[in-house]
Amino acid sequence: MKEEVLESFKEALRRENLKLTPQRKSIFTRIADSHEHWEVEDLIYEFRNENERISRATVYRTLDILVDYGFVRKVDFGEGRFRYEYIAEQGHHDHLICEQCGEIMEFLDEDLERRQRELCRERGFQPTKHVLQIYGICQKCREEEKDADTVQETAERHA
Amino acid sequence: MKEEVLESFKEALRRENLKLTPQRKSIFTRIADSHEHWEVEDLIYEFRNENERISRATVYRTLDILVDYGFVRKVDFGEGRFRYEYIAEQGHHDHLICEQCGEIMEFLDEDLERRQRELCRERGFQPTKHVLQIYGICQKCREEEKDADTVQETAERHA
DNA sequence: CTCAGTGCAAACTATTTGCAAAGTC
DNA sequence: GACTTTGCAAATAGTTTGCACTGAG
Numbered sequence: 001m002k003e004e005v006l007e008s009f010k011e012a013l014r015r016e017n018l019k020l021t022p023q024r025k026s027i028f029t030r031i032a033d034s035h036e037h038w039e040v041e042d043l044i045y046e047f048r049n050e051n052e053r054i055s056r057a058t059v060y061r062t063l064d065i066l067v068d069y070g071f072v073r074k075v076d077f078g079e080g081r082f083r084y085e086y087i088a089e090q091g092h093h094d095h096l097i098c099e100q101c102g103e104i105m106e107f108l109d110e111d112l113e114r115r116q117r118e119l120c121r122e123r124g125f126q127p128t129k130h131v132l133q134i135y136g137i138c139q140k141c142r143e144e145e146k147d148a149d150t151v152q153e154t155a156e157r158h159a
Numbered sequence: 160m161k162e163e164v165l166e167s168f169k170e171a172l173r174r175e176n177l178k179l180t181p182q183r184k185s186i187f188t189r190i191a192d193s194h195e196h197w198e199v200e201d202l203i204y205e206f207r208n209e210n211e212r213i214s215r216a217t218v219y220r221t222l223d224i225l226v227d228y229g230f231v232r233k234v235d236f237g238e239g240r241f242r243y244e245y246i247a248e249q250g251h252h253d254h255l256i257c258e259q260c261g262e263i264m265e266f267l268d269e270d271l272e273r274r275q276r277e278l279c280r281e282r283g284f285q286p287t288k289h290v291l292q293i294y295g296i297c298q299k300c301r302e303e304e305k306d307a308d309t310v311q312e313t314a315e316r317h318a
Numbered sequence: 319c320t321c322a323g324t325g326c327a328a329a330c331t332a333t334t335t336g337c338a339a340a341g342t343c
Numbered sequence: 344g345a346c347t348t349t350g351c352a353a354a355t356a357g358t359t360t361g362c363a364c365t366g367a368g
Binding site: 132 | 255270
């Protein structure tokens with residue numbers, strides 16, 4: 001993680017008279033250092049693994065702060081719980097979600113963005129944000145499936 | 160509601176050896192007759208109001224069936240609970256959600272649909288479904304806001 | 319008459335909150 | 344030292360489940 005990223009977090013805390021506790025720092029760096037889409041349980045589990053004990057309540061409370069200050073986005077993939085992703089650097093993007101392996105890929109498509117703005121203008125709707133999630137099967141999984149089919153066909157031919 | 164809509168529901172039940180109970184019929188017709196985006200509590204409340212007592216469990220179980228058979232879509236607007244909308248007739252669409260008045264408007268834009276298909280093809284991703292929700296302020300709310308501003312400005316001038 | 323469906327209450331999952339103890343500035 | 348923050352456990356919200364009773368076909 002770039003030094004200035006942590007600095008900007010510290011500064012945000014300072015500005016709001018919030019304290020830089022070890023828990024907050026750990027949570028922030030853990031998220032900022034990866035491009036994963038974290039669930040609360042993931043974080044707790046990882047910390048446990050490293051013998052760092054951070055309570056569930058603290059994780060939730062810290063994530064709220066990170067969301068409020070725009071470091072992290074709270075994303076709903078319809079799983080019945082939220083995930084959190086670091087956004088300070090890359091900014092807005094949408095998601096492709098593989099229903100097979102669970103991989104979440106980010107993308108940003110200017111055509112889609114533009115058309116959405118147009119469409120809102122046409123309807124007098126003033127957009128503040130949007131969520132676009134495309135569910136399906138990713139390339140890797142499709143290839144594996146194809147391989148499996150081939151194997152199966154071969155087996156059948158030999159039967 | 161069109162007669163054949165109810166018929167197709169009955170038939171789906173028959174095909175699966177499920178029974179047409181009064182509860183299932185009520186829930187189905189209630190949803191199919193409106194274009195609302197129902198929450199479970201809405202449904203229960205409405206039924207209570209009309210002295211029809213359907214348990215929470217039955218509502219959930221019936222909605223699952225309706226979703227499975229493609230009559231209803233379970234939609235997540237990030238409110239921490241799900242909403243359900245009738246889709247048998249109008250098919251796929253996306254949503255504009257007013258953050259002020261809560262109104263949910265449906266739309267279908269062929270440009271957006273096409274571009275998404277293209278984008279998936281480019282990446283070898285095989286889409287099965289997508290969710291696009293645009294949040295913002297609807298035209299009506301914007302106009303009311305404008306009116307309120309005018310009133311306020313007038314008041315200020317008179318002060 | 320039989321098996322599926324209902325209602326109830328208890329269970330479960332994700333998240334939030336009150337409070338005493340601990341830690342930051 | 345003052346006042347935040349933490350951890351814990353209890354509370355809450357939405358949803359699911361087990362089970363005895365009811366009812367549709």
